[in-house]
Amino acid sequence: MPYGGCKASPYGRHRQFKNFGLSLKNWSSKIIFSLRSLPWSARLYYGLALLLLAGSGIATKAFAQQDQAVLQCRVEQGGETFVFQALPAQNPYLAPTLDINGRFRFKMVVVGSGQAVDYIKIYAFDNPRRQPVLVQYAHYAKPQFSTGNNPAALTGVQTVYSPRLEREMQYQCALYERAP
Numbered sequence: 001m002p003y004g005g006c007k008a009s010p011y012g013r014h015r016q017f018k019n020f021g022l023s024l025k026n027w028s029s030k031i032i033f034s035l036r037s038l039p040w041s042a043r044l045y046y047g048l049a050l051l052l053l054a055g056s057g058i059a060t061k062a063f064a065q066q067d068q069a070v071l072q073c074r075v076e077q078g079g080e081t082f083v084f085q086a087l088p089a090q091n092p093y094l095a096p097t098l099d100i101n102g103r104f105r106f107k108m109v110v111v112g113s114g115q116a117v118d119y120i121k122i123y124a125f126d127n128p129r130r131q132p133v134l135v136q137y138a139h140y141a142k143p144q145f146s147t148g149n150n151p152a153a154l155t156g157v158q159t160v161y162s163p164r165l166e167r168e169m170q171y172q173c174a175l176y177e178r179a180p
Helices: 024-036 040-067
Strands: 006-008 015-017 070-077 080-086 097-100 104-113 116-126 133-141 158-161 168-176
Touching: 070 104, 080 097, 080 104, 104 168, 116 168, 133 158
Parallel strands: none
Antiparallel strands: 006 015, 070 080, 070 168, 097 104, 104 116, 116 133, 158 168
16 A cells, blocks of 8 residues: 555555554444443442532533633524533644634634733634635724623624625624623
8 A cells, every 4th residue: 555554546546544443433432432332330330420520510611611601603694593611722723713604704813811812813714615715804903891781892883795606694793801
């Protein structure tokens, strides 16, 4: 095989990688098999231990996150309204891109930690068949927190148009000191 583990695909220039036994399907089946092989009493104790760990650690973490800044965006497209929230993160590349009715994609990036927000970037993409196309990009350096109940305090009402089929998406965002 050329390129050590790759072989040419019959579908053109794409390459198929050899499965080295590390696929997600193989791992999940091994984990389920190992839990199912335990006696019922061991599975019961294992479940109780997980429940106690989840109740103590995750619950306190969830209460601690209430003091974080949160970016809340309201997106309207095709008669539907979506509300998304994003928390500050150190790595902007991990922010998810959200699908809006299969016609647009929307991405909110909040970089900072806790109450300190360094910057916010908002991306709006048209979503044609081939690949998403950037139609709007906004950057807010050292944004201010919203003091009132205005959902458009940070961005105002933004309208984005698709270059094809006259599609339209509106969004408005506000930065709050804690989740509203």
